[in-house]
Amino acid sequence: MYNDEHNLYHYTYRKDGSEAEAHSAPQPGPVQDHNSGPQQPVQEMKPVKKNRIGLKVTALALCCALLGGAVGGGIVWGVGRSGDETSVNVSGRTVSQVALKTVDGKTAMSDAEVYAANVNSVVSINVTGTNSNNFFGQPVQTASSGSGFILTTDGYIVTNYHVVEDAQTVKVTLYNGDEYDAQYVGGDEDYDIAVIKIEASGLQAVTLGDSEKLNVGDRVLAIGNPLGDLTFSMSGGMVSSVNRTINVDGTPFNMIQTDTSINPGNSGGPLLNSYGEVVGIVSAKYSSYGSSGESVEGLGFAIPINDVISMIQDIMTNGYVSNKAYLGATIGTLTSGMAQQYRYDISQGAFV
Template sequence: MSRNFAIKIFAPLAVSASIIGAAALLSGNPERAHADLPPVGAVVQAVPPVQGVPSLAPMLKAVMPAVVNISVTSKVEIQNPLMQDPFFRRFFGAPEQQQPQERESQAIGSGVVVDAAKGYVITNSHVVAEADSISVRLNDDREFDAKLIGKDPDTDVAVLQIKADNLTALKMADSDQLQVGDFVVAIGSPFGLRQTVTSGIVSGLSRQTGISEGGYEDFIQTDASINPGNSGGALINLRGELVGIPSNILSRSGGNIGIGFAIPTNLAREVMSQLVSNGEIQRGRIGINGQDLTPDLAKAFGLTSTRGAVITRVLPKSPADKAGLKSEDVILEANGRAVENFAQLRNRVGLMRIGDKVTLKVLRDGKPREVTVSIGKEEEIAADSDNLHPQLKGATFAPLDESARQNAGDTRGVLVQAVEPRSPAARAGLRPGDIVIAVNRRPVQDLEDFSKLANPKAPELLLHVRRGPGALFILIR
């Protein structure tokens, strides 16, 4: 998909075998070479085929039918920037409220069939984010309209469904078994070039890029060549099993520099399960804030390892509070799996179902203990834009969740949880993830404050918004 950070592919694998072979030939004492030409009229015999040359072709022949091309059609608003200026509107006699025009936009991406019987296709959320229609084209050139089962922007995972026979599905491997240095192969449609295959290795694990601004990230890093159109495709191991879904790249220019990221299948599997069951993700929470265990903190706590997450705050009356967790506890494991950092802990808890139990191994005053916590539900949405200023229609506001509090470094304000495309709130400039900290120069502590200050009778709203590491003002009339 053609967004700045998206897609995956991989560098030479079979070439290394030929390089090793060449090195072996050069390591001995070869006979002196002669530049003798064959006699005139002599027939030069072709080099006989070499048997047993390493090739990925047999494996790819079996898996490539499971990788599909996705075409998305959507409508995009077009506004003349000059007409946004009141002076130009008066000069040309244009009405104050400009009706935005729309044009049709098309984009491409990739997907993977993961359930042949039910026709489920997994892809990236950003591939189908604002789709009005979705088309899936198979390896055998059959084309089908796809139904969007659900999408989760926080993990960049989406699930589609097509009604088709004779589908090929990829087996989803246990991505926790991946190691740095494992060979991987990427298949997708970069720039619309269907069924493009590249190879490389796993360059890193459990990467957080910050691209999703508070989302759930646990990326596989690869040196694959990633380009627009590969998003949502397949990252497979040499057994032909799906280990990741290419999602984004790190680049200063927008082109590939060998640093690509894929969503691990274990994370994608959990998200897909909830999307198929509920059509949406219901985030779990236990009610803690925390940070990574740095070398300095480890020394202060008398620990020799820097693996783990330190609890910095336990929210009152939260599941963690009820279970007995305390500030300064160091979480080492969750359900028997090691916790490397706080982001990894947040991923695991956030992807668990509400009501599930997580057993945490913690260190308190240097002594290990186990604490079992029931996964709770994130704070309910309490502000509906229908009861707010009309220019906020289309936006969903919620209390600050744990990740938003941590990223903002503050507990006040309300979170813009979602913004419908082409809605008044979208045209006003609000984006999902924004935090409104003041309205008309009056601070907003919570949803109750926001509802009072942004009521429908207000002639205009001056919103002070925190966006990522920066802040801005948005004037709404």
């Protein structure tokens, strides 16, 4: 639909076939064409008598030709033009129904089959929070959106930490339109993973794959909600690199690099292989690079599922990652008594 006021394409329809505006009848007299030579006399067009027998025969022959072409799988549309015939081939192919296959890790699937098998396991996530203040120092409510995928049939959902960070409310929408209020279970900022939970049962969960088996050039697909509005969109590409280390806000990440189209709103959604298995969590995209802000294309990244699945299970159990390595130290001030007790040669300084 064109709303441009300079649009020259205008269409008017009436039931009786007439135009909307009445046009005055042409005035008698010859029509002058200033761009051509002397005008030729206008020849009066006389009505042609219809040969009804010939018309019936022609119509019958045309019907037979059309039926014969359609039986062959398509229709050939013949257009007579100055003795020549221009043929337009119109396909008679019917739309085939996408077969709903079960993800078993053994059967390769078409892109359409991967989408049909997983779209009911992908969710849209909408978040509100108050992590900023206005000019007067008053808290300002913010809104953002992302994606996620159902990990268990009883409502545990995986997404990115940055999608639900500082959230006050988290709402989840399924492909069938059902909406749920979600509770934040826990997450890990360093690995940009989080788990949320909705109160539901009998949900369709994804099947996890082995990200270590990915090769450069393998086909991968992403399902999510780009821009927060284009819900449950799928994009496809290839694995551009495996074990790619990138720096996100000062933190190094081991990533799957892909040229699959990834945009804001895709964060937290699944990256799927050609067997319909989740092999990564869509996390980041480079849109510019370097101090000059050079524009780049086809640089998307996903967290390998093998790197974080144990942490996800830990979050589901404990609410946080409990098995992260850390260095414990207690620092105090060394006194002469402590130096004598521990037989140090010094009597002042820091005691660790």
